[in-house]
């Protein structure tokens with residue numbers, strides 16, 4: 001669940017071998033572009049961008065894209081320019097410099113569209129729409145092809161400057177010629193690739209099996225059961241980048257994502273037995289009103305913990321004995337009922353044989369606007385710190401196979417702050 005690849009990037013910077021997965025193709029594109037960016041060169045990035053910007057008019061663009069939000073999100077010249085620019089980039093040599101420019105184009109999409117990523121969905125902000133004071137929105141003006149060109153240039157420049165800054169922070173040894181610095185940096189890069197490979201794969205983490213006992217640490221942040229639908233929020237980038245071909249393809253991605261959103265399909269079976277979860281589900285069920293979303297909330301929440309049990313079982317399998325997990329997750333509130341997602345995920349982890357070491361509450365968050373007035377308990381974001389017991393492997397496998405709690409089953413999860 002590498003998302004934009006921050007954890008992998010930090011691993012790469014520190015020379016740690018790492019592997020990450022995500023199911024959303026835009027995320028794997030982002031993460032792999034980021035972790036390979038050490039190979040890029042700012043001058044080449046600028047040249048690739050300028051070539052595309054000078055040639056795009058000769059490329060056939062598209063005005064219509066086959067995903068729901070594309071119907072209103074783009075002024076026709078904007079959709080055409082974006083697709084033309086991406087088409088022109090196909091002519092550039094297929095390397096990380098080109099991928100960084102593609103990233104610049106895709107990251108400009110929100111700025112030049114009438115769509116805003118707000119909360120759990122994409123919101124429509126048309127230039128002549130009603131003013132909504134205090135709400136995030138666009139500049140409220142008609143977007144043109146020139147806005148696309150300016151936004152892409154600006155982003156390319158930020159990327160090129162980032163590359164230059166990254167290079168300049170690797171200070172030359174006294175008396176070392178500039179050419180030698182670049183050469184030695186290339187060597188470091190090559191060695192780093194040789195010694196500490198960092199890779200990203202497209203996979204469903206409920207099924208993905210890295211080699212058994214191969215990981216010293218697993219660090220991730222799953223989607224939260226907060227109704228956020230990554231496939232809906234990133235549908236424009238997914239369609240423009242060619243990661244999905246049409247609306248049916250997008251629906252397919254949505255169906256496969258971890259059950260964190262209301263469109264998630266039901267599970268075939270439910271096995272997670274947690275009294276606190278049952279209590280939450282019963283309480284929400286008790287508040288159901290005709291026509292509300294509580295049925296889908298119940299399905300999402302129950303499915304989320306089932307999915308997390310699948311993920312954590314494979315995490316436990318991939319860790320070597322004594323290996324650690326740091327998992328970031330937020331809590332939620334529905335119909336006035338607080339869902340202690342962090343504590344429940346910790347319980348699910350215990351159920352697959354991991355020890356719960358600590359829970360660090362790193363952020364107190366407000367309550368979603370539609371829940372205000374119904375509850376007094378604000379949400380929090382927590383790092384759940386787990387460990388695979390450092391015991392005999394065969395014994396652990398046998399214990400995990402029976403999904404029994406081992407280690408220190410009596411130890412209560414401790415809620416505190418990071419050390």
Ligand SMILES: C[S@@+](CC[C@H](N)C(=O)[O-])C[C@H]1O[C@@H](n2cnc3c(N)ncnc32)[C@H](O)[C@@H]1O
Nearest residue numbers: 001003004022023024204205221222223257258
């Ligand atoms: C909270 S985000 C991760 C954000 C990340 N921590 C970061 O800093 O960018 C969760 C990620 O899980 C991915 N995801 C959802 N369901 C998945 C699944 N079944 N398998 C793998 N990745 C999944 C989403 O595409 C999303 O990128």
